[in-house]
Structure formats: structure tokens, C-alpha cells
Amino acid sequence: MKKLTGMAAACVLAVAGIALAADELKSGLPVGESVPAFNVRDITGPNKGKSLCYRCAYGARPVVTVFTRKMDATVTDLVKQIDAQVGQNKDQKMAAFVVLISDDPDKAEPQLEEVAKDAKIKNTPLTIVEGETGPPNYKLSKDAEVTVMMWVDSQVKVNEAFAKGKLDKKAVDKLVAETKKILD
Numbered sequence: 001m002k003k004l005t006g007m008a009a010a011c012v013l014a015v016a017g018i019a020l021a022a023d024e025l026k027s028g029l030p031v032g033e034s035v036p037a038f039n040v041r042d043i044t045g046p047n048k049g050k051s052l053c054y055r056c057a058y059g060a061r062p063v064v065t066v067f068t069r070k071m072d073a074t075v076t077d078l079v080k081q082i083d084a085q086v087g088q089n090k091d092q093k094m095a096a097f098v099v100l101i102s103d104d105p106d107k108a109e110p111q112l113e114e115v116a117k118d119a120k121i122k123n124t125p126l127t128i129v130e131g132e133t134g135p136p137n138y139k140l141s142k143d144a145e146v147t148v149m150m151w152v153d154s155q156v157k158v159n160e161a162f163a164k165g166k167l168d169k170k171a172v173d174k175l176v177a178e179t180k181k182i183l184d
Contacts, residue, residue: 027144045125
């Protein structure tokens with residue numbers, strides 16, 4: 001009987017471990033890795049209508065980048081709060097940009113313009129990269145609806161990924177608080 005109980009407990013722990021591992025979504029560059037260049041099409045920023053590398057333009061500055069597959073209310077709230085952080089930390093040259101990953105960038109462009117206008121996003125360019133994988137060197141998971149990376153001196157300090165529907169208010173608050181890791 002003891003053997004059976006021990007085996008049952010081991011099975012439960014194994015299943016729990018698999019469930020925890022499944023919840024740990026890996027997407028994007030690991031903390032400590034260097035951030036490579038990639039081009040986006042700027043939709044709402046100072047380079048509106050142009051293709052450029054914001055990663056290159058921002059250089060060693062503290063940067064927040066939100067890679068997303070859709071601009072829903074929660075992502076918009078995150079971007080609005082990150083935009084406020086950028087505005088409050090201009091003295092530290094903090095920067096941010098959003099990258100919408102889209103197979104139909106022409107269709108997505110008006111949506112991004114509307115989001116920027118309605119949410120009054122002023123410091124954070126909303127951009128598009130075409131294709132469903134995002135920038136190839138960034139290792140974005142197809143299972144990640146949102147991946148947020150923060151870096152300074154071109155080195156990743158924060159990487160958080162969220163499966164479909166997993167980005168919530170609590171996660172947004174945590175991400176905004178984590179911006180302190182790239183400041184000072």
C-alpha cells in the first residue's frame with residue numbers, strides 16, 4: 001500500500017511539474033543576451049511612414065519593446081503606462097516602441113493610428129513588422145501573443161512572454177514596475 005501511495009504521489013508531482021513547465025512560455029532573447037538590429041515600419045512615431053531600426057536609433061539607452069500580435073485593451077493599457085514612464089524618465093533618455101507582428105500590415109496601420117490617438121500615446125512609436133514570426137533573430141514564440149523585452153546598453157535585462165489571454169492587469173502593473181531594472 002505504501003508503494004502505491006508513493007507512486008501516486010510521484011505521478012502527481014510529475015504532472016504538476018509538467019504543468020508548471022507548460023506555463024513557463026519562452027519567447028524572445030534571454031536576459032543577458034545582446035540585442036540585434038531589425039527594421040520596422042514606423043506608423044505613429046517621429047519617423048512615420050519610414051522603415052528603420054529603432055533598436056539602432058536608441059543605441060545604449062534604456063528601452064522597452066513590446067512585441068504583440070494584436071492591440072487589444074490590455075496591450076493598449078500596457079503601452080499607455082510604458083509611454084508615461086518614458087515621459088517621466090526623459091532625463092535618463094528612456095525610450096520605448098511597440099512592434100505589431102502582422103501578416104497584413106496595411107490593414108493594421110489604421111488600427112495603430114487610432115490606438116495612438118485614442119490612448120494619447122506620445123513618446124512610444126507604434127510600428128509594424130511583417131510576417132508571423134517577428135524579427136528572426138529575436139526568437140519570438142508563435143505561442144506568445146505578447147513578449148516584452150527591456151534592455152539597456154544593448155543587453156536584455158527583462159523578458160516576459162504571455163500566451164493568448166494571459167496578459168492581465170496584474171501583469172501590466174508588474175511590467176511597468178520592472179522598468180526600474182533598466183533605469184539608473
